[in-house]
Amino acid sequence: MFLIDQQFQYTKLTMINKTLNRFSKSQLILALILLLGFFLRIYNINWDSNAQMHPDERAIVMSTLSLNFPDSFSIFLSPDSPLNSHFFAYGGLPLYLLRITGVIAGSISADFNQYGGIQIVGRLLSALADIGTIFIIYKIAKKTSGNKLAIFASLAYSLFVFPIQTSHFYAVDILLTFFITLTLYRCIKYIDKPTFLNTILLALSFALATSTKISAAVLLFPISLAFIFSHWKSIDRKTILNSLIKPINLKFLFSTFLFFVSFLFFNLIFQPYAFIDYKSFFERTLFESQMTKDPYVFPYTLQYVGKIPYFYEIKNAALWGIGPFMFMLLCAGLILLTFKAKKEINKKALVLVSFALIYYLIVGRFAVGWMRYMLPLYPIFAICVGYSVQFFLTKIKSIGHPPLRICVQLLFIIFLLAWPFSFMQIYTRSNTRIQADLWINKNIPSESTIAIEHWDDRLPITGQTKYNFEELPLYEIPDDRTKWEGIVASLIRADYIILASNRLYTPLQKLNDCKKFKKCYPLASQYYGDLFSGRLKFKKIAEFTSYPTLPFLNVQFPDQSADESFTVYDHPKVTIFKKI
Numbered sequence: 001m002f003l004i005d006q007q008f009q010y011t012k013l014t015m016i017n018k019t020l021n022r023f024s025k026s027q028l029i030l031a032l033i034l035l036l037g038f039f040l041r042i043y044n045i046n047w048d049s050n051a052q053m054h055p056d057e058r059a060i061v062m063s064t065l066s067l068n069f070p071d072s073f074s075i076f077l078s079p080d081s082p083l084n085s086h087f088f089a090y091g092g093l094p095l096y097l098l099r100i101t102g103v104i105a106g107s108i109s110a111d112f113n114q115y116g117g118i119q120i121v122g123r124l125l126s127a128l129a130d131i132g133t134i135f136i137i138y139k140i141a142k143k144t145s146g147n148k149l150a151i152f153a154s155l156a157y158s159l160f161v162f163p164i165q166t167s168h169f170y171a172v173d174i175l176l177t178f179f180i181t182l183t184l185y186r187c188i189k190y191i192d193k194p195t196f197l198n199t200i201l202l203a204l205s206f207a208l209a210t211s212t213k214i215s216a217a218v219l220l221f222p223i224s225l226a227f228i229f230s231h232w233k234s235i236d237r238k239t240i241l242n243s244l245i246k247p248i249n250l251k252f253l254f255s256t257f258l259f260f261v262s263f264l265f266f267n268l269i270f271q272p273y274a275f276i277d278y279k280s281f282f283e284r285t286l287f288e289s290q291m292t293k294d295p296y297v298f299p300y301t302l303q304y305v306g307k308i309p310y311f312y313e314i315k316n317a318a319l320w321g322i323g324p325f326m327f328m329l330l331c332a333g334l335i336l337l338t339f340k341a342k343k344e345i346n347k348k349a350l351v352l353v354s355f356a357l358i359y360y361l362i363v364g365r366f367a368v369g370w371m372r373y374m375l376p377l378y379p380i381f382a383i384c385v386g387y388s389v390q391f392f393l394t395k396i397k398s399i400g401h402p403p404l405r406i407c408v409q410l411l412f413i414i415f416l417l418a419w420p421f422s423f424m425q426i427y428t429r430s431n432t433r434i435q436a437d438l439w440i441n442k443n444i445p446s447e448s449t450i451a452i453e454h455w456d457d458r459l460p461i462t463g464q465t466k467y468n469f470e471e472l473p474l475y476e477i478p479d480d481r482t483k484w485e486g487i488v489a490s491l492i493r494a495d496y497i498i499l500a501s502n503r504l505y506t507p508l509q510k511l512n513d514c515k516k517f518k519k520c521y522p523l524a525s526q527y528y529g530d531l532f533s534g535r536l537k538f539k540k541i542a543e544f545t546s547y548p549t550l551p552f553l554n555v556q557f558p559d560q561s562a563d564e565s566f567t568v569y570d571h572p573k574v575t576i577f578k579k580i
Contacts, residue, residue: 026147030138030154037134037158040420041127041167044427047570049434050116051461054569056171061119063087064098079277088284091211092271094172098122122170129178130167134158136181137379141386143188144348152393153386156329159420160378162321162371168427168570172212173372179209180376183219184355187226188348194230194251196258202226203259207266211274214285216376218362222355227256229347292366296519299455299475301368302507303564305517310364312563313374320562321371321378323419326385329392333384336391356380371563389416418550422557425549426571432544433500436574437461439542444496451494456503459574470494474504479521487527495579497531497538501572502560531577538577546571 052058068082075081085095098118105121106113112121134154142150157163166174183205190198206223209216267274274281291297295304304312318327337349356377363373396412399405440460444450449468452458455475460467470490476483491497499505505528511517512525530536547556559567567573 026151029151030135033138033151033155033158034131034134038127038131040158040164040424041130042124043424045123045127045168046120047168047427048431050119051431051434052116052119053431053433053457054169054171057119057122057169059087059089060095060098060170060172061115061122064095064102065115065118067095067099077276079273079280081273081276084273084277086277086280088274088281089288090172090213092273093208093211094170094175096270097125097175098170101125119170123168126167126170126174129174130163133163133174133178133181133379136178136185137382140181140185140188140352140379141383143192144346144352144383145387148390149383149386151386152389153383156326156385156389157379157382159416160322160326160382161420161423162317162375162566163378164420164423165566165570166372166375171372173375176209176212176216177376177378179205179212180216180219180355181379183209183216184222184352184379187222187351190226191229191347191351194227194255196255199255199258200262203262204266207263207270211267211270215363218359219355221358222351223259225351225354227252227259229351291368295367300503302475302511302519304368305507305511305519307367307369309366310360312369313360313364313371316369316371316563316566317374317381320559320566321374322381322385325415325419329385329388330381332391333386333388337384337387352380352383369563370565372565419548422548422550425551426546429546432546432571432574433457433459433461435544436498436500436542436576439544440498440576443542448495449493451490451497453499453504456500459498459500474508474521474524474527477519479523484523484527491536497577499575499577501564501568501574503564503568503572506564537580539580540575541578542574542576544574 048054052061063085066082067085070076070078070081070083076083085092087095098121102113102118102121105118109117111117134157137157138150138154140150141153163174163177183202186198186202186205190202202223206216206219209219291301295301295307318324322330359377360374366373392412393409396405396408399408437460441463444467446466447468449470450459451470451472454471454473458464458469470493472487472490473483474487508521508524509528510525511519511521514520514522527536531538532540534540545558547558549556560573
């Protein structure tokens with residue numbers, strides 16, 4: 001009896017040790033990656049000191065706070081319901097999610113459920129959603145290529161700069177990326193097990209994505225592939241055509257029907273007023289789609305006039321979104337995976353590739369190139385980078401000379417960490433507009449007249465009542481003598497000129513040739529040239545910048561050439577001029 005009990009204890013300890021070893025090798029590493037990612041995404045989460053400096057975040061917050069429960073079911077079914085935000089630039093889900101979370105957080109502190117505080121709740125939601133994306137990347141990579149790749153891919157995404165930055169806002173793009181990545185994962189699960197439950201779960205994830213932003217409809221391509229692949233026993237180049245024309249069975253037809261019925265049902269729950277107030281929904285959707293075709297439609301899209309399709313998106317991702325070193329690893333990973341694909345066809349990988357390729361072909365062709373449009377591709381980028389990291393670390397391990405091997409490994413790790421930790425330095429400092437606000441209130445006398453630019457945030461943020469303001473309508477067309485008579489009169493009255501960012505002067509200086517551009521600003525371009533050169537009799541007296549900075553070495557990376565959206569929200573360049 002004693003021997004049996006001893007054997008049982010030994011077996012139990014052995015199982016515990018095996019479980020702990022398994023946990024320490026994969027789940028513990030994943031947990032550390034998730035903690036690292038979470039820390040990077042919530043560090044200085046109140047980066048703008050409650051000043052609401054992100055315009056999309058402001059719009060979402062104001063629309064969210066207007067939501068209330070209707071008094072009756074009949075009012076609920078009306079377009080005039082207080083649950084209808086009438087804000088269809090995005091789907092309804094992000095607003096309802098923020099409202100519900102804000103109410104819950106409001107029980108802790110009332111500030112979390114009102115303007116100036118609820119955006120912190122939203123930013124925390126963004127950070128948590130991006131941690132979810134890291135976890136799903138791990139699950140996808142593990143299912144497609146194994147545990148090692150899963151670890152490296154999730155680590156790569158946790159260190160990508162653009163997801164880190166975007167998680168510091170509540171502007172739906174992080175949520176969209178999470179739900180798109182979740183849908184791709186559900187596609188892979190569906191290929192493994194095309195059950196009715198997995199059909200409903202796939203419809204649920206797709207509905208979550210489209211009710212966040214309608215652009216997620218592009219997921220229909222990988223979803224269609226998942227449905228087709230789920231009925232293929234194998235894939236061979238010689239039998240692909242025959243497989244496509246195979247008779248479709250009843251289970252396939254019923255699954256397709258179940259998917260679309262479930263998708264519509266979930267959409268009705270997540271954004272009911274897209275159906276109840278369908279006219280406003282379609283009008284706003286069409287209105288938003290205009291700027292994807294014509295950069296002249298809105299003043300804030302003039303920066304994209306002359307954008308080179310596809311190249312512009314890759315350039316910004318390479319230099320700023322993921323960084324040059326990670327981008328080189330991404331390119332290497334694509335090459336390595338292409339050679340691997342020649343040897344074997346992976347159905348699950350094809351689903352990911354189909355989404356990435358079709359999404360890039362559609363979005364890269366847009367007339368505008370906001371960096372956030374490419375965010376849903378970053379999980380795919382991470383898998384490619386992870387594959388490359390796995391390959392190179394394996395090669396480094398084979399170096400026979402131990403000191404050299406350790407040095408190469410350390411150098412590799414330093415290069416991986418250099419860009420994300422350089423970018424994080426902007427969150428260790430006060431926001432440039434906060435710095436400018438303090439300086440203005442301290443150095444510009446009361447009753448001074450300050451010339452500001454329309455379509456940009458007004459500075460100072462605080463103490464505005466003690467100053468007089470002249471707004472310069474520089475975007476107005478035509479850029480003629482009549483317009484400039486008014487602007488010159490404002491400049492004569494002004495004591496100071498404040499440029500809160502490069503939002504206006506970057507595109508307007510470029511649009512100076514009326515023979516080349518549909519909208520041109522030759523006089524505005526001349527004005528900025530005179531202002532910056534000092535010919536306008538205004539002297540630059542203060543400038544506030546916050547560039548990504550390499551830790552310890554204090555090497556700065558000026559990023560004013562990046563897409564405006566990369567700098568203007570959390571570290572814009574602020575310039576102040578004084579009349580001589």
